[in-house]
Amino acid sequence: MKLHRNLVFATIDSLHLIFNEGKQADKVLKNTLKRDKRWGSRDRGFIAETTYDIVRWKRLYAKIAEVKEPFDRGNLFRMFSVWATLRGIVIPDWKQVEPTPTRKIKGRFDELSKIRKYKESIPDWLDELGVKELGAKWDAEINALNKQADVVLRVNTIKATVEQVRNALLESNVETESVKGAPHALKLKERANVFITEAFKNGWFEVQDASSQKVAQFLDPKPGSKVVDTCAGAGGKSLHIAALMENKGQIIALDIYENKLTELKRRARRDGAHNIETRVIENSKSIKKLIGKADKVLIDAPCSGLGVLKRNPDAKWKLQPEFLDKIKETQEEILTSYSRLVKPGGQLVYATCSILPSENNLQVKKFLKKEAGNDFTLIKEEKLYPSKTGFDGFYMALLQKK
Template identity: 50%
Template sequence: MKILPYKNLFVGITDTLNNIFFEGKYADKEVERTLKSNKLWGARDRGFIAQTVYDLVRWKRLVEGAMSRPLSKETIWEFVGTWFALDPEQKLPAWEEFQKVYPKEILKRHHESSKNIAVAESYPDWMFELGQAALGDRWLEEVHAMNSQAPTVLRVNTLKTDRKTLQKALKDRGVKTNLLSKYQDAIELEEKMNIFRTDEFQNGWFEVQDAGSQLIAPYLRVGPGMRVVDACAGAGGKSLHLASLMENKGQIIAMDLYEWKLKELKRRAKRNNVQNIQTKVIEAKTIKRMENTADRLLIDAPCSGLGVLRRNPDAKWKLQPQFIDEIVVLQEKILSEYSKVIKVGGLMVYATCSILPQENEQQIEKFLANNPNYKLLSEKTHYPSETNYDGFYMALIERTA
């Protein structure tokens, strides 16, 4: 992206990066906050800020390898300048903040540091080694795929409209989209833009949901009139999808530990005209009371998120090795406890947005070994390198006795 030589844009970029790297803030929330802070910025300005921030978060380690000093609050301008200096066709503005950015030295340091493949691909050593140990040669393919920009995909709310009607309505607003043939409710934007202000979004015609994520709800084989439990619902993207597949008939019990997430789900459900979702905060005896009551169960389990690093590149720098060990233990506990919710003959889907076998196939192997009254019907890992979308795992399991 060509540099826009306006200092207030760079102030926005450096402030945002400071909050992400040194204050522990999430990249998507900080970019949103920054873009809302100046109403005079036009679409090109906003696009420049957003893309530059995400590029620098994604390629943080590669840029650090080319710097003359470690990244800190004091060197954040050098960090930004180094990123642009890595492209010989870019010319930095002659501002005081960039006076110590020397392109020739930067390119020399970059050449040397990039001999380490973890630096060249911009991953922490521990994460790169973990992925390589788990996936072998495939890991490098996934690393390449997850270092590209994530597309924006919409899920059509079939309770209110259909894909072609939505596509035409967006086209009339100058928003170009493509139908995705392998994803029954998905439309992909040709260019990134803010579509949350459109009447179509405000009227609940669509939600933003990655194409990979859109495969999980249909995998559960729900139908109108069923009693379905979404055990880790969060803000409810998959609950809403289940509701549309069930034609607003039956009951969905959307559960989460955090009430604020369920309040967001209620707000989204109202906009989507979804009327068959009941929210429930998970408490000590919640699962015990619900045993043998559900036709279907979705466990969209907490996970490392190592399948969605393209969408959440700051997770590369926030995750710690011990978290992986802890989350595997938690997943095993959730599977063991929540699986009792479904009736005999009922189905459940265990899903994660990770591509690590220890969170996926190996979890299911352990569960089935300890629970012979459950049977694996099918399982699938969707890899970013194969689909160009987020990475997900899902297993369909039947309770047989």
């Protein structure tokens, strides 16, 4: 592979913003990739994948390169040299790059690969937490979470069939394959920009991981029913629920962030989902009128996001133990508060994109022992582990109200 100066420099600029200024990787890359109109898809792919790679392996590469945060440009170039050397890429004789000690880099890599916190490139506290919560399973899970995420689509059955979408994408030279256990999912065989296809513009599909698609299926909403999605965000799951309800009945999508609900409205228009009503939660009064009214309630709770590190590798550097303690309290409050919306005989799904028992089954256990959970019975739960599925890590519990 021949390295191009402007692509490498764009990568270094992106890494500076992510590591030294705490900016979100996906947002940084969105801006970086607009920088030069002459870049083709391969050029943009190089910048995005290299940036994500170095973010993912930050601790390992910094240790091999013998550099410490905050990283100046020289440090970032040294980390880039480690990345290139481990891939057998020859680095041109540029003044920004010091001569690269190839044998030393490979030797250090072999040595550090015997120590999990370097091999999997994670902070000490996260490694300790993983062992404490998952025991022997932690090795396989953190290893799986360091793999690059597949691009998975969810066919919007309001507008198209799986076959129609597959054929339409094939005409745009995008090959897909089906995913076992996810009837509306299509996985891309190779990464491609699907957002420029006519099928996407016409609302035939959304990009949504296969594990995430299982949440609405698990809720099993029926056409004509009343469903409340309590932490709807930009609405990936609300849109899936609308499709499963065949656009019949009512979905009330709640969130504390108005901008996310605005995005949901825009997506719903494109998808032809007419049965979603959005409501901003301003205070406790916002949900008062819904108490005891819903056939089904989805609580896709805010969480550590450890199950989605494949697609958000920078999260492992931003996540802090204090945040985890705080988010668990929030999960408890949300479960207690929003469970009241379920009508007698109705059902509730509590879901997270985490693999930690303390955010998942232990939260449900705690809730069932509380006064608020007295009326509920656990019907079933599902733990989706990345090492087993190859997709994101998720947890889901289905509770029935007496």
